Amino acid sequence: MVLEVIVALPLAGWLINGLAGGRLPRGVVGAIGCGTVGAACAASVMAAGDPAVAGGGLTATLFTWLSAGEFTVSAGLFMDRLSALMALVVTGVGFLIHVYSIGYMADDPAYARYFAYLNLFVASMLLLVLGGNLLVLFVGWELVGLCSYLLIGFWFDRERAASSGRKAFIVNRIGDAGFLLGILLLATTAGNLQFDRLAAASGGMAPGLLTAATLLLFAGATGKSAQLPLYVWLPDAMEGPTPVSALIHAATMVTAGVYMIARLHPLFLHAGYTLSVVAAVGAVTAFFAATVALVEWDLKRVLAYSTISQLGYMFLAMGVVMMPAGMFHLTTHAFFKALLFLAAGSVMHAMRGVVDMRRLGGLAGPMRWTAAGFAVGGLALAGVPPFAGFFSKDLILEGAFEWAQRGGAMLVWIAGLATAFVTAVYVTRAMMLTFAGPAADPGHPHEAPAVMGLPMAVLAALSFGGGLLGARVAGEPLLRYLEPFFVDSAIGVLKDRPMPAAGVITALPVAVSLAGILAGFALYRDRREVTLGALGRFLSHQWYIETLYDAVIVTPAKRLAHLLADVVETRGIDGAVNGVGALVGRAGLAVRGLQTGFVRNYAAAILAGTILMLGYWLFR
Numbered sequence: 001m002v003l004e005v006i007v008a009l010p011l012a013g014w015l016i017n018g019l020a021g022g023r024l025p026r027g028v029v030g031a032i033g034c035g036t037v038g039a040a041c042a043a044s045v046m047a048a049g050d051p052a053v054a055g056g057g058l059t060a061t062l063f064t065w066l067s068a069g070e071f072t073v074s075a076g077l078f079m080d081r082l083s084a085l086m087a088l089v090v091t092g093v094g095f096l097i098h099v100y101s102i103g104y105m106a107d108d109p110a111y112a113r114y115f116a117y118l119n120l121f122v123a124s125m126l127l128l129v130l131g132g133n134l135l136v137l138f139v140g141w142e143l144v145g146l147c148s149y150l151l152i153g154f155w156f157d158r159e160r161a162a163s164s165g166r167k168a169f170i171v172n173r174i175g176d177a178g179f180l181l182g183i184l185l186l187a188t189t190a191g192n193l194q195f196d197r198l199a200a201a202s203g204g205m206a207p208g209l210l211t212a213a214t215l216l217l218f219a220g221a222t223g224k225s226a227q228l229p230l231y232v233w234l235p236d237a238m239e240g241p242t243p244v245s246a247l248i249h250a251a252t253m254v255t256a257g258v259y260m261i262a263r264l265h266p267l268f269l270h271a272g273y274t275l276s277v278v279a280a281v282g283a284v285t286a287f288f289a290a291t292v293a294l295v296e297w298d299l300k301r302v303l304a305y306s307t308i309s310q311l312g313y314m315f316l317a318m319g320v321v322m323m324p325a326g327m328f329h330l331t332t333h334a335f336f337k338a339l340l341f342l343a344a345g346s347v348m349h350a351m352r353g354v355v356d357m358r359r360l361g362g363l364a365g366p367m368r369w370t371a372a373g374f375a376v377g378g379l380a381l382a383g384v385p386p387f388a389g390f391f392s393k394d395l396i397l398e399g400a401f402e403w404a405q406r407g408g409a410m411l412v413w414i415a416g417l418a419t420a421f422v423t424a425v426y427v428t429r430a431m432m433l434t435f436a437g438p439a440a441d442p443g444h445p446h447e448a449p450a451v452m453g454l455p456m457a458v459l460a461a462l463s464f465g466g467g468l469l470g471a472r473v474a475g476e477p478l479l480r481y482l483e484p485f486f487v488d489s490a491i492g493v494l495k496d497r498p499m500p501a502a503g504v505i506t507a508l509p510v511a512v513s514l515a516g517i518l519a520g521f522a523l524y525r526d527r528r529e530v531t532l533g534a535l536g537r538f539l540s541h542q543w544y545i546e547t548l549y550d551a552v553i554v555t556p557a558k559r560l561a562h563l564l565a566d567v568v569e570t571r572g573i574d575g576a577v578n579g580v581g582a583l584v585g586r587a588g589l590a591v592r593g594l595q596t597g598f599v600r601n602y603a604a605a606i607l608a609g610t611i612l613m614l615g616y617w618l619f620r
Contacts, residue, residue, distance in 0.1 A: 002047045003060040003077040006087060007126045009040040013119035021112025030102040033115030037098050037122055041091035048084035054484075056080075059132065066135075073193055076132035081485045085327065085478075086129035086259055093251040093334050094122045096455035100342050101243040103452040104349060108241075114154065118247065121147040125252040129259060134183055134193040137260070141179065141224065144253045145172045151248075152240040161239040168233040175223020175230050182216030185209065186267075199266035207272055214271040217264065218278055221257025226308050227315060228285045232546055234308055238300040238355075242345030245300060249307040250338035255330050258314045262323050265486065269321070279319025279400075279408070283415035286312025288543060290422040294429070295532065295539045299344050299355045302430050306381060307337060309419060313396055316416060320408060322399030324482045328470040329392035331478065335466045336380035336389055339459035343374040346452060347434060350445040357430065358529070362439030367447055371435040373456045378431050380463040382424040383513045391467035393420065394509055401505050420509050424516025425523075432524040 013036030021029045052058045057080035066073040079087065098118060105114050124147050128140025146169075153165025187193055189209050190201040202210065221227070226234035234254065238245055248254060261268060261278065268275055289308035296302045310333050317326030348355060350367060364371040380387035383394065397420070400413040439445075447453065469478035523530050532539070541547060 001060070002043055002050075003058060003079055003130055004062070006040050006043045006047065006091075007077065007123055007130060009036045009043065010119040010123035010126065012036055014116050014123060017112045017119065018116035021116060024112065026106070026111055029112045029115055033119055034095065034098040034102065036119060037091060037095045040122070040126065041088070041095050044084070044087040044091050047079055048088060050079075053079050053081065053084050061132070071187070071191060073133060073135050075136060077130045077136075078132035078195070079130055081482055082259075082262060082327070083129050085331065085482070086255075087126060089255075089331055089334050090122060090125050090129065090251050093338050093459075094125075094247060096458055097243050097247050097251070097338060097342070100246075100345070100452050100455040101241075103449045104243055104345055105241060110154070114241065117147060117150050117154065118244070121151060121247060121252055125256070128256055133195060134186065134198070134264075137263070138180070138183060141220070141256060141260075142176065144256060145169065145176065145224070148172070148237070148248060148253050151244040152237045154240050154244065158239070160236075164233075164236040164239040167236055171230055171233040172223045175220045178216045179220025179223075182213045182220065185213040185216065189213065195263060198264065202267045202270045205270070207270075210267060210270060211272040211274055214264075214268050214274040215277065217260065217267075218257075218274065218281075221260055221315075222281065223257075225254050225257030225311050225315070227257070227281055227311060228288060229545070231285065231289070231308050232549065235301050235304045238298070238304055242300065242341060242348060245304070246338045246341035246345070249304070249341060250334045254307060254311055255314075255334070258311065258318065258326060258330055261315075261318045262327055262486075265318075265323050268318070275319045275321065276408070277319070278315050279403070279412050282312045282315030282317075282319055283400075283412040283419075284312070285309070286316060286419040287415045287422070288312075290419045290426065291539050292542050293426040294422060295536055296426075297357050299347065299357050299360070299430060299434060300341070301355075302357075302426060303337070303340050303344060306340075306423065306426070309423065310337070310381070313393060313416065313419070316400060316412060317396040320396075320400050320403035320412065322396060322403075323486045324479045325392065325395040325399055325470075327482060328478055329389075329396060331469065332380065332388035332392045332463075332466050335459055335462040336377040336387075339373055339377035339456060339463050340381065342452070342456050342459065343370050343377060346370045346373075346448040346456070347445075349448055349452070357433035360434045361437045362435075363445055364435040366445045367435070369447055369453060370456070373460045374435065375431060376460045376463050378427040380467075382427045382517060383420055383509060384424075384517070385510060386464070386467065388463050388466035390510070390513075391469075391471045394506060395470060397509050398505055417509060417512055421512045421516040421519075424513045425520040428517050428520025429524045432521065436524075437526070 013032050016032050017024075017029055021032075024032075047053065047058060050058055057078055059076065059078050061074050061076040063075050064072060065075040098115070101114070101118065105111055108114060121144065124140050124143035126140075128137055128144060131137035131140055149165045149169040152168050153162045155161045156165070183193070186198060189205055190198055192198065192201070223230040234249075237248060240248075268278070286309045289305045289312065293302045293305035293309065296305060310329070314326045314329050314333075317323065317329060344355070346367070347360065347363060347370060350363075350370075351360065354360060376387065380389035383390045385391075397413065397416050400408075400416050404410040404413050448456075468474040470476050538544070
């Protein structure tokens, strides 16, 4: 019963605020929105402590959804160690973001609609992570896509927000088409969509079909988790309210692809070269997004590209068979990325919505707590010890190096190392441009109210100490907890330091990150606009990837649409329909001449017809 309650609580908040929120006081709306998610978090803690979760898993079957011969799919929920971790991250971080939203959205006229959407978003993500089979997971997968559309375009009267919401929805449909094809291929090949049965059948499936199915599933993951080539929607998602950005980037939608691969990892382990593709895409995406963040001026877009980059690290971990490290990084990333977005929201709250870092600066004095929170999140993002991001990223890079030693591509590890350097540079740049130096835009900046500050304080503590969940000095409790689930994964790689170079491999990412911070400080300590010439133009155009998309896909598609609208529809379909109508009209005009309204004319016509008929019968 507890699993149903976990999903039902935020759904109840959505229904109450969605149907009656406009007639309720704002305090009640906020209490319902936050209370339902907080209660879901408490229920998740209770469920995670159930001995069944540590064993075979906690199951709740609701009803039989599909049944055709031997193929049966039940609508049900399931919690094991992996989904317990995800449920705690979604509800825990989600609850803090809900509380922050009380202050951030206090003056918005659509307050109730906002909390209704936010509750639905959390409920959809919980359905995704607690889904008992691949089809239920897919329902949650699609619902989070719908919620992202609603929340990114929350201020739908703004053209950019509405356009960004549509873009997110359409781009995700491309990936979801591949995801659905992968599900159908597995259903026809394995004859079942239950996770345990898919895992059991994976070893006996035809390698080619399994590789095709997993590549299609990964295509869905690249859309939902904003990886190359389907990353383009996430930077534009910043048009929504900042707490929405925090929820999307930290605890919900973009982590879905990583979770899906972790959930189905037995399939991917038996799927030939699929994991190599995952590792390569993750490594390239991580480096690509980090370099683009280096030249962005919009603070929220810098954080958006950093999310794409960090997700690349997670996919890299999955690809090099370090699934526990990937989930560890997902957890720590949820802490520090939520903190960074909420700190950015605090800056926007104080500076009347300004996000252009050239118009910021000098905020460390009047907003010292926000600056401290951003610094903690930034150091965790840069991978500086002892902050949380150091432990998880370090484990991923160690795994990538070991994977290369076993025959994998060394370029994956090199790309991860280079990304660490660039990440440290752009984090320092954002910190210096936003908080250092004199005020670039005179005003009256002030700290956010306590209802916004308290969630940031909790996230700052987690961003600082959360790394102990996977630190060797603390006994790697999170990795040990996940180990029984990832029975075939490479957990514990380099734990005993079997290679002479292991110490260097561990220390190198730290040295690279510190070098990046020093480089960023040297370049931006005076808040200068550092120009990178042709390289800067290349990076500011996102490596011309979107330009290529416009030239190869968007522009031809628009021209084809205009051709179909102007020629095929207007002249063809409409022309045929209108032509038939015109022909009938002309025929009517011709026949109308016979309808004179005079009886003598009708009598004469009858007589003429009678004579013609008699003549026919007499002379035939």
